[in-house]
Amino acid sequence: MKMFINGEWVDRDQKIEVLNPFDGSLVDTVPKATAEDVEAAIAGAVRGAEIMRNMPAYERFTILRRAADLMVERQAYLGRTISLEEGKILSEGVFEASRSAITIETSAEEAKRLTGEVLPLDGAPGAVGKLGFTLRVPCGVVAAITPFNFPLNLVCHKVGPALAAGNAIVVKPASDTPLSALKLVEILLEAGLPPLAISCITGSGGTVGDALCRDERVRKISFTGSADVGRRICQVAGLKRVTMELGSNSPLIVMPDADLAKVVEATAASGFANAGQVCISAQRVIAVDKIYEDLLDALRPRIEAIAAGDQLGAGTKMGPMVRESDAERVSQTIDEAVSQGARLICGGSRSGAVVAPTILADVRPDMRISREELFGPAVGVTRASNIDEAIALANDSRFGLSAGIFTQDIDAAVKFARQVDSGNIHINWGPMWRADMMPYGGLKESGMGKEGPKYAIEEMTEMKTVVIHSA
Numbered sequence: 001m002k003m004f005i006n007g008e009w010v011d012r013d014q015k016i017e018v019l020n021p022f023d024g025s026l027v028d029t030v031p032k033a034t035a036e037d038v039e040a041a042i043a044g045a046v047r048g049a050e051i052m053r054n055m056p057a058y059e060r061f062t063i064l065r066r067a068a069d070l071m072v073e074r075q076a077y078l079g080r081t082i083s084l085e086e087g088k089i090l091s092e093g094v095f096e097a098s099r100s101a102i103t104i105e106t107s108a109e110e111a112k113r114l115t116g117e118v119l120p121l122d123g124a125p126g127a128v129g130k131l132g133f134t135l136r137v138p139c140g141v142v143a144a145i146t147p148f149n150f151p152l153n154l155v156c157h158k159v160g161p162a163l164a165a166g167n168a169i170v171v172k173p174a175s176d177t178p179l180s181a182l183k184l185v186e187i188l189l190e191a192g193l194p195p196l197a198i199s200c201i202t203g204s205g206g207t208v209g210d211a212l213c214r215d216e217r218v219r220k221i222s223f224t225g226s227a228d229v230g231r232r233i234c235q236v237a238g239l240k241r242v243t244m245e246l247g248s249n250s251p252l253i254v255m256p257d258a259d260l261a262k263v264v265e266a267t268a269a270s271g272f273a274n275a276g277q278v279c280i281s282a283q284r285v286i287a288v289d290k291i292y293e294d295l296l297d298a299l300r301p302r303i304e305a306i307a308a309g310d311q312l313g314a315g316t317k318m319g320p321m322v323r324e325s326d327a328e329r330v331s332q333t334i335d336e337a338v339s340q341g342a343r344l345i346c347g348g349s350r351s352g353a354v355v356a357p358t359i360l361a362d363v364r365p366d367m368r369i370s371r372e373e374l375f376g377p378a379v380g381v382t383r384a385s386n387i388d389e390a391i392a393l394a395n396d397s398r399f400g401l402s403a404g405i406f407t408q409d410i411d412a413a414v415k416f417a418r419q420v421d422s423g424n425i426h427i428n429w430g431p432m433w434r435a436d437m438m439p440y441g442g443l444k445e446s447g448m449g450k451e452g453p454k455y456a457i458e459e460m461t462e463m464k465t466v467v468i469h470s471a
């Protein structure tokens with residue numbers, strides 16, 4: 001495909017190959033953008049921002065609403081594109097496409113709800129007769145940089161709110177998975193979006209990232225990706241607003257009174273969806289004494305039954321990782337944990353980019369598999385003796401994106417909700433759950449700011465205070 005810059009589809013001689021992660025076959029190519037392309041995209045977006053800030057909210061609503069309808073019509077096609085370039089199984093690809101349409105639809109609705117507040121200025125001495133209120137105005141040009149793992153929905157979480165708020169946006173999708181984002185651009189243009197309101201630059205983050213993030217005409221950066229790249233972006237961004245949606249190694253506490261069947265289902269869903277490449281994957285299961293061995297016995301057959309392989313294959317329940325090098329990294333981390341005393345309950349093998357779904361027991365908090373973000377299909381199980389120790393283990397992380405607990409004890413659940421340092425808290429489910437309308441974002445090194453269209457719009461607008469000095 002071509003990339004879309006400054007109101008036009010453009011090509012370049014130098015290409016990025018988009019490969020099917022399962023067998024390395026060529027899916028398509030996209031142009032390899034340069035810093036000059038970034039300049040053209042930003043120049044176009046400055047003009048696009050002027051068009052968007054003057055567009056009535058109802059028109060912004062209508063365009064996004066129409067785009068959401070087109071996405072529903074093309075759900076199967078979008079889902080297949082996602083699966084082909086990212087490696088998730090087809091049903092997960094189609095599910096992501098359906099969620100993406102909801103994200104755009106919710107953004108459309110929020111376009112009509114940009115409100116301010118009346119300020120009770122006479123509460124301040126000497127302010128009698130003054131009328132104050134706030135206005136929300138768009139930031140102008142928003143830059144969105146997105147990761148590979150949800151190549152459509154995470155782009156929608158930035159594009160939908162940015163346009164709903166009346167901004168222009170420059171999107172830089174992950175180089176492994178640019179096709180879904182480009183297909184979203186096609187749909188938005190068909191829905192009537194002014195061409196200058198969106199650019200989509202396909203190029204390596206290392207090459208185009210600094211030019212995009214440093215430019216002072218960009219007033220807001222919304223980034224989803226790894227903590228290392230997030231830190232780099234914050235260093236070059238200078239004085240502009242940033243939202244950082246970064247990684248995690250999410251904990252799931254299992255108390256002795258937990259419903260074991262539900263825990264097993266939640267672990268399968270939270271730990272192995274998209275081959276564990278979800279920012280809120282359950283990575284650290286912390287099981288309290290009495291339930292520890294029963295949990296391992298119950299997990300083994302369920303996780304062994306997850307058939308891994310070709311993401312487009314009919315019976316496949318888990319696809320490959322996005323790159324073979326990532327699969328190698330995950331295998332090495334598993335092997336290292338075993339060499340340090342962890343017990344392999346199931347999995348542990350690798351074929352190309354496909355890592356067998358893996359459960360490790362007797363994992364210690366100092367092992368790499370506990371400390372780093374694994375971003376792969378392996379879950380480590382650690383023993384704790386009570387809720388306090390389990391909470392301390394859950395908090396023994398530099399991340400804080402999502403956390404879950406299974407218990408019937410309301411006191412334990414409330415203690416968990418209050419004391420675990422995490423942006424999302426799930427009681428009686430795993431950490432991997434999200435409704436696209438909810439506020440979503442991490443604490444600690446998992447980032448700052450919230451997504452979910454209503455909350456992202458707050459981050460993509462600026463507040464003005466207006467005071468009328470009446471007689």
Ligand code: NAP
Nearest residue numbers: 146147148173174175204205209225226229245246247279
């Ligand atoms: P990544 O390597 O950090 O890449 C993310 C994006 O940043 C890509 O578009 C990448 O471009 C770009 N990039 C790379 N270097 C850059 C630079 N110097 N300046 C500007 N942009 C640059 O992450 P990933 O491997 O795609 O995704 C996995 C990570 O995303 C995990 O850590 C995961 O937890 C996190 N994530 C977080 C959330 C959340 O909501 N908190 C959701 C999903 C994923 P290239 O592809 O061209 O290198």
